[in-house]
Amino acid sequence: MSNELDRWQTYLDGELSLQAKKELEREFAEKPNQHKDFLVFQSRYNEIDSFFNIMREDQRFFDVESSLKSIQSGLTVEPKTQSSWSWMNTWIKGPFGVAVAGAFVFLMVHLGVFSPDKSQKDAGVHHPLHQHQPVISAKWRVKGSPLQMLHQYKGEDTSAQTHNGTLLRPGDFVQFAFAVSEPIHLMVVSIDVKGNLSRYVPLNYTKSILLKVGKGVLPKGGAIELDDSLGPEIFVVLASKVPFTYPQLQKAFKAAYPRYQKTPKKLFFAKGTPWHVLQTLRIHKVKQLKKETR
Amino acid sequence: MNWFKSAFSQSTLKREQKKCNALYREQAPRLFRCLLAKGHLPSLAEEVLNEAFLVYWEKFHAPVVLGEEPPKSLEEPHAWLLRVAHNKAIDARRRAIVAQEAQNRLEEGASSQVLLRDEPLIHREMLYQVFELLGKRDTELLTLRELKGLSYDEIAQQLSLEKGSIGTLLRRARKSFHDKYQELLDDALTSNKKVG
Numbered sequence: 001m002s003n004e005l006d007r008w009q010t011y012l013d014g015e016l017s018l019q020a021k022k023e024l025e026r027e028f029a030e031k032p033n034q035h036k037d038f039l040v041f042q043s044r045y046n047e048i049d050s051f052f053n054i055m056r057e058d059q060r061f062f063d064v065e066s067s068l069k070s071i072q073s074g075l076t077v078e079p080k081t082q083s084s085w086s087w088m089n090t091w092i093k094g095p096f097g098v099a100v101a102g103a104f105v106f107l108m109v110h111l112g113v114f115s116p117d118k119s120q121k122d123a124g125v126h127h128p129l130h131q132h133q134p135v136i137s138a139k140w141r142v143k144g145s146p147l148q149m150l151h152q153y154k155g156e157d158t159s160a161q162t163h164n165g166t167l168l169r170p171g172d173f174v175q176f177a178f179a180v181s182e183p184i185h186l187m188v189v190s191i192d193v194k195g196n197l198s199r200y201v202p203l204n205y206t207k208s209i210l211l212k213v214g215k216g217v218l219p220k221g222g223a224i225e226l227d228d229s230l231g232p233e234i235f236v237v238l239a240s241k242v243p244f245t246y247p248q249l250q251k252a253f254k255a256a257y258p259r260y261q262k263t264p265k266k267l268f269f270a271k272g273t274p275w276h277v278l279q280t281l282r283i284h285k286v287k288q289l290k291k292e293t294r
Numbered sequence: 295m296n297w298f299k300s301a302f303s304q305s306t307l308k309r310e311q312k313k314c315n316a317l318y319r320e321q322a323p324r325l326f327r328c329l330l331a332k333g334h335l336p337s338l339a340e341e342v343l344n345e346a347f348l349v350y351w352e353k354f355h356a357p358v359v360l361g362e363e364p365p366k367s368l369e370e371p372h373a374w375l376l377r378v379a380h381n382k383a384i385d386a387r388r389r390a391i392v393a394q395e396a397q398n399r400l401e402e403g404a405s406s407q408v409l410l411r412d413e414p415l416i417h418r419e420m421l422y423q424v425f426e427l428l429g430k431r432d433t434e435l436l437t438l439r440e441l442k443g444l445s446y447d448e449i450a451q452q453l454s455l456e457k458g459s460i461g462t463l464l465r466r467a468r469k470s471f472h473d474k475y476q477e478l479l480d481d482a483l484t485s486n487k488k489v490g
Contacts, residue, residue: 010461015446048468051421052440059441061336062326068318074348075311077359203389205341247348
């Protein structure tokens with residue numbers, strides 16, 4: 001029987017030779033019981049195939065090469081974060097250290113590679129490790145006032161525009177309204193008083209969101225509930241002509257935060273990064289809200 | 295000196311990028327399947343998978359380029375990457391739930407039910423779980439035939455098997471897949487009944 005099942009499956013897989021296929025079809029015509037069993041087998045085969053259809057669709061969704069391409073801009077290092085000699089650590093440590101040092105001295109002295117002239121000439125040359133990326137064109141603008149942040153107090157029905165210094169509570173909702181005249185990639189993040197970075201838009205993805213020309217709100221069809229942290233919180237809106245990722249932002253933020261904690265616009269600046277700080281807005285989160293402060 | 299330093303950094307950078315890309319090509323398809331098996335949507339799975347690779351780069355490759363001592367390389371990067379990606383996916387889903395709940399509260403009369411894991415998604419999750427439960431040979435066979443669409447000839451060549459045995463092996467693999475799926479489905483139905 002199992003031989004028969006193998007034959008049926010090979011038939012359904014379209015792998016039987018033409019002759020074997022004709023022979024099997026002739027058998028089905030001559031033996032109705034066998035054909036009946038085959039139909040039962042075929043229905044199970046189709047059921048399993050429908051499972052694989054779902055997986056095939058997912059496979060099509062995930063293209064390894066294009067997905068790999070999308071992370072290439074993140075596979076870089078921060079230049080100038082090392083001492084002038086620390087880059088050689090991996091070479092001068094260990095048993096090959098002496099040989100490497102000897103070869104290096106040979107290069108310097110005998111080949112004149114490290115001549116004073118050459119050294120001076122190269123001193124001003126910058127060799128960026130990042131690829132240059134286009135920045136936002138001068139043409140790009142947000143119609144009217146820049147992206148507006150709106151808030152709605154928990155338990156209330158109306159929303160209002162958020163300004164610098166607006167008092168909000170954990171559990172209140174915020175939303176961003178925009179109107180763009182050119183497609184743009186955008187991300188909204190916040191920095192709390194402890195220097196923690198959080199992503200607000202997009203919420204589910206780490207890649208920047210593409211805004212098409214027109215008006216809309218972010219998050220699309222929703223609002224964001226503020227978390228439990230208290231104190232000042234700065235919202236930063238970053239925009240770019242090309243997509244960028246949250247890990248890239250985190251990296252730039254980590255490097256810049258110790259130096260620029262008091263100048264939010266500079267917090268995400270790093271050489272070669274495509275984004276531009278479009279807007280910053282400072283709110284203050286408090287436990288209770290006095291009526292007169294609203 | 296700068297030119298030499300830069301040339302060295304550039305070549306190290308390229309070498310490390312090449313290594314990281316090779317690891318991605320090798321691990322990403324299986325990681326993607328594993329994340330789906332854990333119930334994440336394909337779009338989220340792709341995002342967190344990429345994010346995990348960027349973390350991996352930061353931890354194990356970037357220090358090499360910077361001439362720093364990298365942590366001891368992992369024997370099993372798959373498990374590490376899966377753990378990081380899965381945690382990131384959980385975080386993203388948690389944030390999505392909060393946003394969804396906020397939205398429900400904003401919309402008058404909206405249902406408070408958060409539907410992030412609907413029936414088709416659970417079904418998909420089970421399919422990938424079954425895939426992970428199968429033996430190595432069965433997984434290979436089904437991947438080549440069902441997901442990559444190779445012919446019996448090509449499968450035989452790739453797995454160094456007799457062409458005549460492919461039909462039998464595939465039938466057993468499919469049967470095993472179906473049986474395991476049925477087991478998981480029965481288990482899910484039983485536990486649902488208990489909860490009900």
